[in-house]
């Protein structure tokens with residue numbers, strides 16, 4: 001990974017499979033290689049703060065103890081306020097109170113909130129001050145919905161432009177200005193040289209099905225999955241009692257199935273005897289996960 005073009009990495013997968021853990025581990029890995037790295041989450045139950053054991057919140061925050069590493073937890077309420085303000089500010093100069101009230105009213109729709117978080121998120125794809133931008137996305141369905149939105153928006157803009165000229169996100173002109181930004185972002189999302197989509201999964205049938213489903217959904221919007229992380233594998237040496245032996249065999253069977261069914265590079269991560277939080281553990285996990293990388 002070179003220092004001159006920024007690279008985007010998305011983590012996807014079923015709830016609880018280890019997306020935040022693997023995103024954080026990956027962040028530590030790249031930052032320690034000297035690349036300026038940020039981890040961004042739009043997960044409303046953001047827990048980057050738990051993982052890094054420090055306050056993060058809705059602003060870019062340097063991570064204590066790791067040079068080059070930053071994190072931000074996008075708060076949809078705050079993102080909405082910022083987005084509304086950004087939309088209204090240029091209009092204050094030219095519109096009267098009455099017209100402003102109309103726009104404000106329109107900005108109070110639920111889709112503004114959805115759009116605002118995505119907008120903040122996309123800002124990082126329009127920002128070349130980081131070498132690596134890591135998105136610890138919300139569970140798959142939500143992620144896909146966010147990714148699909150711009151496609152709908154462009155349709156929405158065209159339809160609205162033909163009608164009243166108003167949309168739920170404010171006047172058409174305003175959205176059209178953002179559209180270029182979204183188009184650039186979508187292009188980047190589809191550019192395999194710039195963007196990686198990593199699926200995290202457990203070696204279990206439900207996880208395999210979900211990964212296949214979600215990766216198909218992405219493919220339908222023109223995005224290829226880059227690689228898989230199979231997380232939570234019970235170490236062989238621990239499979240010496242009947243319970244773990246059986247579970248270990250179940251996992252190995254599914255691991256084989258994954259290798260046969262899904263033609264993608266796979267990284268394996270063992271189940272640890274602790275949660276993945278704190279820099280010591282993150283560094284340790286990063287060494288294991290990226291041991292083959294130079």
Ligand SMILES: Nc1ncnc2c1ncn2[C@@H]1O[C@H](COP(=O)(O)OP(=O)(O)OP(=O)(O)O)[C@@H](O)[C@H]1O
Nearest residue numbers: 015016017018019020021232270271272274275276
């Ligand atoms: N290999 C592992 N060994 C031990 N614990 C793990 C491992 N991977 C993840 N965990 C733990 O499992 C829990 C869930 O992981 P994590 O929060 O990363 O999942 P997630 O996919 O981000 O979940 P959500 O979908 O809720 O955002 C955390 O407590 C994490 O520390």
Ligand SMILES: [Mg+2]
Nearest residue numbers: 019020043136
């Ligand atoms: Mg998470």
